[in-house]
Amino acid sequence: MSNYLLLTCKSFYEDVVYSGLGGEPSISNRKQTIRFNQFILLILVANFVCVISYFSYGLYISALINLSAAYIFIMAYQLNLRRHYLFARLLSVLNLNVYLAVMNYMEGLNAAEYFYYWPYFLVITFIVSFKRNLLELTFAYSVTLLSLWFCYTQCPPENHYQVHIANMFTKLHDSNLVISLALTAFFSYAILRINRNNEAAILKEKQFVDTIYNTSLDGVFILDAEALIITDCNSRAVELLEIGNKKDIVGAPMDSLFTKEHIKIFRGMEQHPGEAGKGWQGELSFTSQKDNTVFAYVNVVPFVDDTHHFWKISILDLSEIKMTKFELMKAKQKAEVASLAKTRFLSNMSHELRTPLNGIIGTSNLLLQEDYLPEQKSHLDVLRLSSEHMMVLINEILDFNKIESGKVELENVPVNIRSLLKKVEAQFSMQVQEKGLTFLIDVDDKLEAEFLTDETRLIQVLSNLLSNAIKFTQEGFITLGARKVSSSSKRSVVQFMVKDTGIGIPANKQQEIFESFTQADTDTTRKYGGTGLGLAITKKLVSLFAGELLLDSREGLGSTFYFSAELEINENAKQYINDEKVKKLPSFGKIRVLMAEDNAVNMSVARKLMNKWGIEVHEAVNGREAVEKFRKGVYELVLIDLEMPEMDGVTALSEIRKVDQDIPAIAFTAAVYEDMRADLMKKGFMEVVPKPFRPEELHRKISMLLKSTA
Incomplete structure (x- = not known):
């Protein structure tokens, strides 16, 4: 039971003393708040004791004054909880002085209420910081001196308003003396303990600083x-x-x-x-x-x-760093000298090797064009093929050295992907046929645009991959493919692929083959030859296109090498519209079409085509203008680009649908993404024409929509 009461009192004390600390950033303010709460709690306990004693003596007015003072102290405590710290302290100081002055007047000086000024002076230094709150301390002392002056000049020795018992003043004098001495002793002990804690904190802080200093x-x-x-x-x-x-x-x-x-x-x-x-x-x-x-x-x-x-x-x-830097500089100088020596060696050797090889290749071709004995044909073919193979090896080593030294830069010229693949097909079709393989070309129908890229290096990458595919494939087929993965109005991501049904590559060797001078195994090297540089060169060239050469292969079933490159669309490319198919397309008669397109070239080409088909084209350069024109005019069909300034095509169509829900609408876009057609159908479009468009496809879709709404 005693432990329960002790824990209850301790919990009550902590709730009162540590209240009002939430979010208080300053440690000194936290301590000052705790001291003030301790002061209020002690004053209220002292008031409670005094009220009981006053009621026992029949001093009801004194008890009432004590209760009033206690109420004001509670108000100060509430102000402190609401972080009005200064007002709380000033109210407490003023309340205590008024209380002492009134009590000294009501009971008389012989009751010795002025003894409470002893602990009060200690309280002031306890709750008010001299260095930080000099004005506040000055106010407190001024009010206290004024209160003391009032007591000694205006209060009578004895006041019999409520005192009617003999020797009452002596009892009050003794009790006030005991309580004031107890309070003085308590506050003295509290101040000494605070000073001792401060000294310990200072020593601990000094020890902490010394530890940081020395470590x-x-x-x-x-x-x-x-x-x-x-x-x-x-x-x-x-x-x-x-x-x-x-x-x-x-x-x-x-x-x-x-x-x-x-x-x-x-x-x-x-x-x-x-x-x-x-x-x-x-x-x-x-x-x-x-x-x-x-x-x-x-x-x-x-x-x-x-x-x-x-x-x-x-x-x-920094001694170790300096030494490391010095060693790195020495190593760098050695590497630069070695690299320069290697470059000079390769340059000289390439010249020395190419000169006799050119002579050997040229002589072989001359001999093959002259009369020779039939049994000499195989020897001449071996001579020609071996010398050409040697030239390929030299070129690979020089290319690898050039790429390693960072001297390869991509050009940026107009390239048509279909034409590029046809060039590669023509280059390798004879080799594929000689081995009895099937050569397949798989080109995405959407790859009609002209791109700005390096045609030579792109052909080199595809040539290296096709050379490997032909070398390691004995039967089956080889596929060269390209498809559009995604697209915007400015750029397209194109994936290139070379697939074969050759010997394949074991899973544990699929990363090694991209390293310099490495092949899948020694048997492959002996059987097929090569330097092991082809894929290393190809991988580095692909990285110049900001792509990554990837492999999907199973041993004995073939391999697929593929990579993606983000290519810039050539906006200045001329649109080919004079095809025979275009000339034979019939006219629609006089119909009105609203076309929203922010690209002037695309608008001009589409307008000229549709004018030849008898279509009256009304132009809008953005979605907002298209909506405004549709509200004012009458149209049989709308052709809307998806990506436009101010208002995109999807938003523009949703506004147009508010005016006419049945108007045929075609999405005119260069964008490509998964399930694009189904997505655009959900958003209100009836057809999709990808850019760059085929005139016959645009004509067909316009004709189909006009017939369906007739």
Whole structure:
């Protein structure tokens, strides 16, 4: 039972004392708030004791005054909870002084209510900080002195308004003396305990600072800027400069450790009397006590302590970094020399090898064109093919060296993907036929646009992949493909693919084959030959297109190499509209079509085509203008681009549908994404014409929509 009461009292005490601390950022404010709450709690307990004693003596007016004062103290406590700290303290000081003045007047000086001024003076220093709240403390003392003056000048020795019992003043005098002494002793003990805790906190803080100071990675020196002596240093400084003992350096002249150049730099810092000067940072070298050189990054901070100037020197050891940097520079120089030697060697060797090889290849071709014995044909073919193979190997090594040195830059010229693939097909069709393989070309119908890219390097990538596919495939087929993955009005992502039904690549070798001078296994090298550079070169070339060469292969079933490249659409490409199919397309008669397109070239081409078909085209350069024109005019069909400024095509169509729900609408777009057609149908479009468009396809879809709404 006693433990329960003790825990209840402790819980009540903590609830009262630690209230009003939520979100208080300052530690000093938190402490001051706690002290104020302790003061209020103690005052209320003292008031409670006094009220009981007054009721027992029949001093009802005194009891009423105590209750009124307690009520005002509770108001101050509530102000403190609401963070009106200053008002709470001022109200408490004023209330306490008024209470003492009134009590001294009602009971008389012989009752000795003025004894409570003893603990009160201690209370003021307890809850009011002298350094931070001087004005507040001045107010408190002024009110207290005024209250004391009132008591000693205006209060009678004895007042019999409520005192009618003999010796009552003596009893009041003794009880007030005991209570005031108890309060004074309590507050004295509290102040002594706070001071002791503050001293412990200061010592702990100093110990913490010393720990940080001595465990810093920087060597730190404190120098007297006026006497030019070393006043202090940390453990890292002793270790860094190989000083035997800290006592050997503290108090020593500055030039015993720092050179004249160092001191000149320190003195060159700008300083002003009474304030810290401008610091300095930079790299310096020091000589340790054992004559070892220490390279360091130094930070010098001037500061003033009690009008005396000091320098704080922080030294971060850079010796290992300097040595590593020096070794790296030496290694770099060696690598550059080796690279230059390799480049010169390859250049010279290529010239020396190509010259006789050109002679051998040329002579072989001449011999094959002249009369020769039938049994010599196989020998001449071996001579020609071997020399051509040697030329391929030399070219691969030179290409690899050029790419490795970063000297390959992509061109940016107009390229038609269909035409490019036809060139590659023509280059390899004879080789494929000679091996009895089927050569398939799979080109996406949407790849009609002209792109800006490097045709030569793109052909080189596809040629390398096809050469490998032909080399490692004995039967079946080889496929060269390209398809549009996604597209916007400016750029398209195109995926290229070379597929074969050859020997395939084991799963554990599929990463190694992209490394330089590496093939799947030694049997492959012996059987098929090669340097192992083809795929390494191809992978690096693909990376220049911001793509990644990927592989899907199963041993014995063939391989598929593929990569994607984001290509810029050539907006200035001429649209081919003079095809025979276009000339034979019939006219629609006089119909009105609203076309929304922000690209002037696309608008011009489409308008000319539709004019030839008898269509009256009304132009809008953005979605908002299209909606406004549709509201004012009458149209049989709308042709809307999806990507336009101010208002996109989907939003524009939704506004047009509010005017006419049945108007035929065609999406005119260069964008490509998964389930695009189904998505656009849900959004109100009836057909989709991808850009660049085929005139016959546009004509067919317009004709189909007009017939369905007739």
